């Protein structure tokens with residue numbers, strides 16, 4: 031069991047309310063989509079859920095088989111430690127670490143003391159190296175032993191960093207924007223396999239609707255900061271409100 035639930039969650043910037051959600055729950059299904067127009071508040075919601083952005087009001091709870099925990103008092107690295115992380119829509123940094131080191135780092139448990147625990151031999155190092163190689167070799171990086179070269183490669187490293195960390199619930203913010211089609215499919219197939227094996231649950235934000243319809247078991251529609259509709263892909267696809275507010279039909 032895995033449920034991430036937000037209740038009466040709001041976020042305002044300078045009096046402007048960008049998120050206002052009575053109730054939403056993620057994690058009930060394997061692969062869920064979160065869609066909505068530009069500026070709907072999707073990235074803000076993901077930031078709120080992972081405690082990277084402080085809410086104006088509202089509560090966020092994570093329930094697993096071992097119990098329910100309020101995320102409100104936690105910081106994002108503590109949220110990560112209990113198994114909830116996100117990929118980033120826009121990538122910054124990564125320039126100082128090689129692709130392999132970024133992935134090695136992701137396999138060490140996030141620590142409040144930050145960089146101190148990097149490369150600490152908390153796991154069997156053969157296991158780490160084997161996993162890192164699996165992910166690096168699955169994709170055509172320009173320089174496998176070096177740094178990510180392009181924006182697309184950095185984005186891919188960010189995604190792989192999250193997959194290799196094996197969270198319980200992974201939020202992906204436009205994972206495939208800026209990636210070539212064949213890489214997008216490879217990433218999504220990898221995600222689907224992990225979800226099918228029961229290793230993790232995933233919520234994906236995407237403007238690529240065919241991809242959402244193809245991969246997601248359940249879809250949430252966000253517009254102007256609120257969840258307006260939720261359902262299986264077919265229901266969402268044929269919903270009038272979604273069509274009017276998003277697809278301009």
Ligand SMILES: Nc1ncnc2c1ncn2[C@@H]1O[C@H](COP(=O)(O)OP(=O)(O)OP(=O)(O)O)[C@@H](O)[C@H]1O
Nearest residue numbers: 043044048066067068069070071072073074075119
């Ligand atoms: N740090 C901030 N300060 C002020 N306004 C912000 C900030 N972050 C986001 N916003 C505003 O909040 C609204 C929601 O932004 P958000 O990035 O969450 O939308 P989104 O649904 O992810 O859009 P997109 O599909 O374009 O990525 C927008 O109007 C945006 O301008």
Ligand SMILES: [Mg+2]
Nearest residue numbers: 072073074119
């Ligand atoms: Mg966004």
